[in-house]
Amino acid sequence: MKQNLELLMEMLAALPDPVFVLSESGKYVALIGGHDARYYHDGSHLVNFSLHDVLPKERADWFLQEIQQTISEGRLRTVEYALGARDVKGLELAEGPDEEIWFEGRIQPLRKPVKGERAVVWVARNITERYKMQMQLKILSEQDELTGAFNRRKLMEALEERFAEYQRYHHPLSLIIFDLDRFKGVNDKFGHIAGDKVLLTITNLCQKQLRQQDLLCRHGGEEFAVLLPNTNLVDAVQLAERLRKTVAGYDFKQELGESYSISISAGVSTLHSEDKIESLMKRADDGLYQAKNSGRNCVISRPS
Numbered sequence: 293m294k295q296n297l298e299l300l301m302e303m304l305a306a307l308p309d310p311v312f313v314l315s316e317s318g319k320y321v322a323l324i325g326g327h328d329a330r331y332y333h334d335g336s337h338l339v340n341f342s343l344h345d346v347l348p349k350e351r352a353d354w355f356l357q358e359i360q361q362t363i364s365e366g367r368l369r370t371v372e373y374a375l376g377a378r379d380v381k382g383l384e385l386a387e388g389p390d391e392e393i394w395f396e397g398r399i400q401p402l403r404k405p406v407k408g409e410r411a412v413v414w415v416a417r418n419i420t421e422r423y424k425m426q427m428q429l430k431i432l433s434e435q436d437e438l439t440g441a442f443n444r445r446k447l448m449e450a451l452e453e454r455f456a457e458y459q460r461y462h463h464p465l466s467l468i469i470f471d472l473d474r475f476k477g478v479n480d481k482f483g484h485i486a487g488d489k490v491l492l493t494i495t496n497l498c499q500k501q502l503r504q505q506d507l508l509c510r511h512g513g514e515e516f517a518v519l520l521p522n523t524n525l526v527d528a529v530q531l532a533e534r535l536r537k538t539v540a541g542y543d544f545k546q547e548l549g550e551s552y553s554i555s556i557s558a559g560v561s562t563l564h565s566e567d568k569i570e571s572l573m574k575r576a577d578d579g580l581y582q583a584k585n586s587g588r589n590c591v592i593s594r595p596s
């Protein structure tokens with residue numbers, strides 16, 4: 293019996309992740325495990341304090357709500373959250389990671405009350421490395437490798453999101469589709485690698501002209517799209533003109549080894565009520581087609 297108890301105590305003390313017992317009213321009832329300072333700060337002083345004693349109100353409210361929801365559902369729940377040592381009173385100077393830690397919290401209701409209150413076990417696992425890798429993968433999955441602009445997949449995702457917003461709030465949404473003029477000639481004369489440099493430079497030139505909320509995507513080989521939230525057709529055309537002038541006014545000497553000008557053609561459209569994403573794209577595409585047929589290096593808007 294004594295041996296079993298000793299083993300149990302040994303096991304509890306050696307738990308790699310901190311395990312809290314938190315009451316329904318938000319009190320830290322107990323804490324065991326999580327002693328490796330590479331991953332965790334020592335929070336043993338928290339016991340007998342309340343969430344609201346040691347955390348900013350908003351954070352404490354969130355933890356409390358998760359505890360209460362777990363108790364009311366009566367089953368294991370998993371949450372993810374970030375918390376830094378400086379968010380928790382008394383941990384500021386404790387040994388442990390300097391940066392904010394991402395945690396996976398696994399919350400399990402206890403079967404019996406503790407000190408007269410219902411309570412949960414909250415296992416807090418440091419998942420910062422995994423979280424960072426997920427974020428990196430997400431960025432990579434949304435990015436065009438050559439230019440660093442967003443890719444078509446991100447464009448479609450953003451279009452869906454903005455379209456849903458438009459349906460609710462009717463904020464204007466416009467789209468520019470532009471394409472390099474006679475780019476085949478650039479590749480033929482200077483080679484594909486030089487052509488790649490041109491694509492990268494054009495991306496950077498355009499990006500500098502855009503607001504943070506605008507989304508520049510490489511839509512196909514030498515075709516780009518710019519999604520413009522909160523922008524009406526008149527302003528979108530103005531921006532497309534600015535992009536056109538910026539590219540046309542640039543000398544690609546550094547990229548191609550000799551003075552060389554390249555132009556773009558653009559089509560512009562804006563979302564209407566009763567519209568679909570496909571029709572917004574089609575009108576911008578039609579505008580681009582018309583711009584190519586009108587001699588290139590120009591912008592054509594297609595209101596309808």
Ligand SMILES: Nc1nc2c(ncn2[C@@H]2O[C@H](COP(=O)(O)OP(=O)(O)OP(=O)(O)O)[C@@H](O)[C@H]2O)c(=O)[nH]1
Pocket residue numbers: 438471472473474475476477479483484485486487488491512513514584588
């Ligand atoms: N260097 C480089 N070239 C590309 C890439 N993707 C597409 N292209 C080239 O872009 C050129 C597109 O040629 P076309 O569709 O004939 O169009 P264009 O010569 O630009 O003529 P217009 O669009 O009619 O003005 C082709 O030479 C493709 O090889 C890329 O990633 N890198």
